[in-house]
Amino acid sequence: MINETYESMLNAKNIIRVLSEFATARGEEIGYDNVFDYSLGNPSVPAPQAFTDEMIRLLREEDPMALHGYSPTLGNPAYKEQIAASLNRRFDMHYTAGHIFPTTGAAGAIAHAVRAVTKPGDTVLTFAPYFPEYQPYITGAGLTLRVVPADREHFQINFSELEKLMDEQVAAVLINTPNNPSGVVYSEETLKRLASFLENRSQRFGHRIFLISDEPYREIVFDGREAPYVSKFYDHTLSCYSFSKALSLPGERIGYVAVHPACEKADKIVPMCGQISRGLGHNCPPSIIQIAVSNTCDLTSDLSVYEINRNLLYDKLTELGYTVEKPGGTFYIMPKAMEEDSVAFCEKAKKYDLILVPADGFGAPGFFRMAYCIDTEKVRRSLPALEKFTREEYGK
């Protein structure tokens, strides 16, 4: 018999996909250019030319056997070394190649990281607002996900709620900064306080609570700032990264887990990831992409468009009277809806060809997400629609 659990999952509606399909269908009526589609978090700038050039060079010059051959079980050595060197240079860390496990994007990284530091039946805590795919990632590993309610003012961490939900079942805490969907960057103060809390509870419970840091938006930070590097604050951190966003390579499935060198049993975790891969059918990220990224991992796409878009939207939203935390990075913004029911709010917006995503599925009911990884020209054209919508529906 086919598996009933997976079969039943087919009935669940994914609100983002439903909205995205609506946007496509509406685009066929009025031209997709006229649909202000803020539903999907796909990078809107191309990979750097240097990446394309490097790929072509490899294909022309390298032995295809080496280029397309199996990676060693624990990943391509050059890739691991270059990642470690890059992180060390940028964040004053002391990774070696042995602390880096190449994965198929951040999803692959999280799949390995959570299995390495938990056992089935354990609990993983995360913080609203959160990426809804954390749910299948965590339950897929035989674990329970508990969501700490949001700090609805600034979307940092709600520590009083965290205290309530933290107990001995918690094996790991999963955070995402810069954050999808809020666009907020966790402050140094937040990370220090989180580290101190995890250290305290690890002592009290007599087992180490690990921190899994999902950071694919690490390089997309605004106002000339940098996102605090999470692993600097807590030794027992597994950093999960993807080049999806910074290099605009989401489809190529290239990322890694970086295990803090001072993490408990740090030297075992990467080899354990190699064992975890066997049960997942993971093996390794694509060989040519590992090799190409190892030579381009310090580059990024031209990310400036996201800051321009953020400014345009933030300014307009505040002008129209929206309550909204200013995003410090990513390509998301998550304002408060003009009515309590954010699903109804987003439904009304569709009449104005504005595709907004209610944040209920992200654990932040009452808010909505706009993914502004779209052309700036389209953002500009969307502003009158946003204004019209807000005035006509809410009298602002």
Added chain:
Amino acid sequence: MINETYESMLNAKNIIRVLSEFATARGEEIGYDNVFDYSLGNPSVPAPQAFTDEMIRLLREEDPMALHGYSPTLGNPAYKEQIAASLNRRFDMHYTAGHIFPTTGAAGAIAHAVRAVTKPGDTVLTFAPYFPEYQPYITGAGLTLRVVPADREHFQINFSELEKLMDEQVAAVLINTPNNPSGVVYSEETLKRLASFLENRSQRFGHRIFLISDEPYREIVFDGREAPYVSKFYDHTLSCYSFSKALSLPGERIGYVAVHPACEKADKIVPMCGQISRGLGHNCPPSIIQIAVSNTCDLTSDLSVYEINRNLLYDKLTELGYTVEKPGGTFYIMPKAMEEDSVAFCEKAKKYDLILVPADGFGAPGFFRMAYCIDTEKVRRSLPALEKFTREEYGK
């Protein structure tokens, strides 16, 4: 705490890896050219030039956003269509794109296929000799693997042993033809008999037993023949394929599951694979590779070297008095060792710089595997060493 199960797996010795490391170390002493390393099943011929050309063309001409962007959840439509068309043309099947689920190689394919047609706690049957990674693939899905002892004469299926091990717990049967490690291709007769047996037991037990067919060596078949296409014999077959071997792209992680159109709930299985992916952190195989392979999926590398090597080895082995089933395909041969203890046999061979793998780990004690995906010139040079070893150690 870190996961004790995965931690304990670190202590297990992988005999193939140990031998391969020995070969590398020995190579540093006497030159790797002088080590007759038959340990590893890596393709020894390059990917076709047309694949390289297609990759370069895509990188030059295509929009990088489309080329490197996220694939749809259920895979790139062009890839799915081309695979379906190719299978239909070659094997007179009736797949549509909806029956094809792109995966990261055959490992990814099996990971999805087994989860789609079982529930945790079920049993999967496979046949010795078998690929040892089936063990973590199956236990990693929460299932039990039972191994049907080998037909030690021809390495087809031992049906009397199969009858003994088949019971109501069995949800699926996993086969591999052409077979690693024996090189044997299951005959039409074997496949017909297996299909009839599975149909009979499905009726008797009142639940469908699925057939999962792992067929990465499908195109490496000798003597001008073709391997019978497994899905032709049993409707409820999930075909798991990888382009690792036929296109020499093992590191690029590109394959698929093809669900027989007449399979029970055929239309649900691919969407279910999409759900399974979420828990595995799989997402999709690399986008550019999906696109490049969709335009080259009917090609193969120049596979003729494997047949030449098979002939050289088979002739020499039979001349020396080895009992050996002539491989119909793959790049493996699995002769009977000259003593009962094949581990001791392979240990002695190392003195002659012959790296042979005892088949105990493949479920065929008393036999050994030679992976002849190496240069023909090296195969030729190895023959006197094989002769010397056999004469000196076993007086042949």
